[in-house]
Amino acid sequence: MLELRFVRENLELVRQKSLLRGVDPQLIDRFAATDQKRLATIAEVEALKNRRNTVSKTIASLKQSGDNGLAEPLIKEMRQVSDRIKELDTELADIEHELQDVIMAIPNLCDDSVPAGGGEQDNVEIKRWGAIPAFSFQPRPHWEIGEQLGILDFETASRLAGARFALLKGFGSRLSRALVNFFLDLHTQRHGYTEVLPPFMVNAKTMTGTGQLPKFKEDLFKVEGWDLWLIPTAEVPVTNMYAETTIDEADLPLKHTAYTPCFRSEAGSYGKDTRGLIRQHQFEKVELVKFTTPEASWDELETLLADAEAALQLLELPYRVITLCTGDLGFSAAKTYDIEVWLPGQNCYREISSCSNFLDFQARRAGIRYRPKGEKKSRLVHTLNGSGLAVGRTLLAILENYQQADGTVRLPGALEPYFQTRF
Structure with a gap:
């Protein structure tokens, strides 16, 4: 989330940046309005407390001198x-709760380098890699390939769990499984990430920390019946x-780096991409998740992107x-x-990875700080994350690009x- 004081002192900047993101x-x-109400209430409380402190001394003095008649009113x-x-105090607690709800609903400020636009049609292509394969036949979508080969079964999955499985x-x-191992080996052995295997369910506080x-x-x-949520991405834990x-x-x-299953209701996407994976x-x-200093975070975004790209390049996709x-930018x-x-x-082309810099937006929500060398005061870290890669989408890309x-x-x-016999 954004810092309350920053929003107050840069209200028009926040307004304009939020408008660019389509925020009401x-x-x-x-x-x-809520912030002004809070400040006015605090001012009134402080004034009344000061009045009470001053008058209490007067009352004590009057009682000491025997002027009880003057003290009574x-x-x-x-x-x-x-x-x-x-x-x-009760009103102030309600106001501060409302203000917290509002500040939590304001998205991160987009960087000045982000192109203005209303949706995915305004996204800007910056580069391409690899030659699009040429086929001597009409290439088929992965669901046809997978079903013919007997390696994808959507009908049984539907009986077991319903649609979109x-x-x-x-x-x-x-x-x-080979793709999971390939990605983890690549990012740990070549790119220097430490592998973790986190819980696949987390509590509400954890979900709030990343937005x-x-x-x-x-x-x-x-x-x-539990304070547990299925994770939508390993970024959360x-x-x-x-x-x-x-x-x-x-x-x-x-x-x-972490491998996990991910669970999303895909609310609002009904009717879209109903076939396949x-x-x-x-x-x-x-x-892929990074924690870094503010000074290094933009360079770290570029290396994060390169790490994700490397997986596709090695797979020649x-x-x-x-x-x-x-x-089209995500909330955080x-x-x-x-x-x-x-x-x-x-x-x-279809999305297979998103690589994002959140600056200190998540760190402020989750309370993640670092202590600069030689300084006593800590600062908020910058967090970044990206897919390295989405396993199912890589699998379907292999089926479609490597079909014969x-x-x-x-x-x-x-x-x-990863397919050599080892037993």
């Missing part, structure tokens, strides 16, 4: 003042590993990188690069070691 300006108006007045202070079998399951709650409650799955802690600057940057309620990712515009991000892989069976005329699928060279 009434939210900022509500902040201004003052005592009565102070009873009324105390009652009023109690009323205002998939069941992988045989080569499909093994390919998925999923309260704003995106409808996109999440909750365990009934991995970032919150350091909640309410102070990291030594010498330990920065901290870099973690594109948009599922349950999917798998290998996530063509892709492009786009910068998300202000209207100051800037985001999307990597989109080419899918010949659908004749389009006879209906088989060729294996990318980078994955061959």
